[in-house]
Amino acid sequence: MPDGDEVDGKAAAKPTRGRSALLFLRDLLVIFVVAVLVSFLIKTFLIRSFFIPSQSMEQTLEIDDRIIVNQLVPDLAPLEHGDVVVFKDPGGWLTPRPEPEQPPLVAAVDWFLAFVGLSAPDSNDHLVKRVIGLPGDHVVCCNALGQMSVNGIPLDEPYVTLPPGESRVSRDDFDQVVPEGMLWVMGDNRWDSKDSRYNADTPLKGFVPIDNVVGKAFVVSWPVEHWTWLGNYPEVFAGVDEAKG
Template sequence: MPLLIGIALVLALLIKTFLVQAFSIPSDSMQHTLERGDRVLVDKLTPWFGSKPSRGEVVVFHDPGGWLGENPPASGNAVTRGVQKGLSFIGLMPSAEEKDLIKRVIGVGGDTVECNGTGPVKVNGKALDEPYVFAGNTPCTPDRPFKVTVPKGRIWVMGDHRQDSLDSRYHMTLPGGGTVSDNEVVGRAVTVAWPVNRWDWLSIPSTFSQPGINAAGTAGPAAVGLLGAAPLVLMRRRKLLRAQPPVTAETEED
């Protein structure tokens, strides 16, 4: 029995470290997509293979510095704190002390994200249709207009409860200009695992795949690729023409 328990604990630790980890939602900033107290499962595997955050994903990330005021205080009971620390270490319970946040990715490196007045939010000039925004909220807050070009290797994040989320808009004066480094991202939240009556898959909304939304990020590389390929194509064509035997004209007499 001790051996089986030890194996189970090691497996749980490996799963938490490399595959999936549970996180508790500490605030109302992602309502109603996520409610305070929900437990979500976060995919930690794909980042190991070089996967980067994508627009529309709900991601957990470490505090970039100066963001947090959302985590609840740790329990005052020493026994409770000890049990929670032990279980969270092996991934069987979310930690109450980890300085992590959860938001939705709106823009990735190279994107221009902007909003004025009450919205809509625009990514590379394309307006987003955001049915996930908290009922009664507007996509943007009039006193927080912004227009940013997200640096490479960083993301722009916003909470679904727009008027109750201290997201990228509120940290533009900090290093990074409100953006979060890809390296700070723990992983993508893929499902609500608890409570049972709230089981749900956190899919990417279709508005983030609308035609033309990638134009700003792909037009440049595509054009450079085309310009770089054109001379190679011309050189290859000349070589093929030189390699062909000369064509002689034949005449016929009646």
């Protein structure tokens, strides 16, 4: 028969194991909370995910593509010609849409995913276009070859999607000087994009305030087969800044 010390030792082992399990669960909870807070801070200040709701940026971006946006642009890093940017509606660009009804559990999960930056329920309140004109730029279309020019420099735009047999990069001509603090933006799907050209009847005449820019899209993250970096084609806009009047 074991002595009293051995019996007490075996009995003492049980609460020790229980205490270890509680400590393990506590550590898991702390890790989870820290991960959520870090994700929230990253989403708030560094990067954020959006999905593409329309065909206006095809073939660069397809409907339902997920993009990652660098929110340090333009606050800490300047915008450049050719950047693909996400911006809030300047007013009158988007048709108001009713909020879809969701079951409470689905709504709660969507809220949490949006909180940590893995979902973007407000994507329909934002737009995605390519920056063509920066403040002070003179943007004109089209020349005899169907090209657009910025500050007198014709652009050869490989990212543009046009209807079969069409060479003009815009269905309609335009001649605009971009005001201070504003942008002239266009979709890559040039004949099917309601961009700066077709919002002249809005309060800001089709221009987008730089303050409305949420950030610069730099990668397509989903679906996997669409994964790619999003460049701003510096060779297309070479000489544009130097030619600015």
